[in-house]
Amino acid sequence: MAITCSQLEEKFRSQLGATHVDVVDMSDGCGSKFKAIIVSPQFEGKPLLQRHRLVNSTIEEEMKIIHAFEMKTWTPEQYEKQKNNAG
Template structure:
């Protein structure tokens, strides 16, 4: 069963230039729904769909085991405008 830590580690190990990964179990700890934010300059020149597909490919096995998955992907520049 995927966990916040296992999802975070998989993204960090397989995605170059990771600046930040925030994984939140939104299923009250039962591991069935996750909200993920990934910040990486690997997303430069990629649209939202391409970014999501990249993360979905990395987490393909994990996503198959859970009920719901949401991912938001930002470059460092985009992230810096959101988080002050």
């Protein structure tokens, strides 16, 4: 069973309280390689490793199928800075 971007996005929103989620399937639709930007207030005050562990525990079941998962985990403040720097 393939995992979809929308399934992952919904899980991050519901379980991590993500305010912005952008998931891209990098595996040409087979659902085994993803890249994600996850913005959540739950990341406040947490180091990068702890943020990644939070994300990985959220998609623990899906990770049994996913072969590669690249993520950026930002607080809302960090996300705003990224948007301002990009624009």
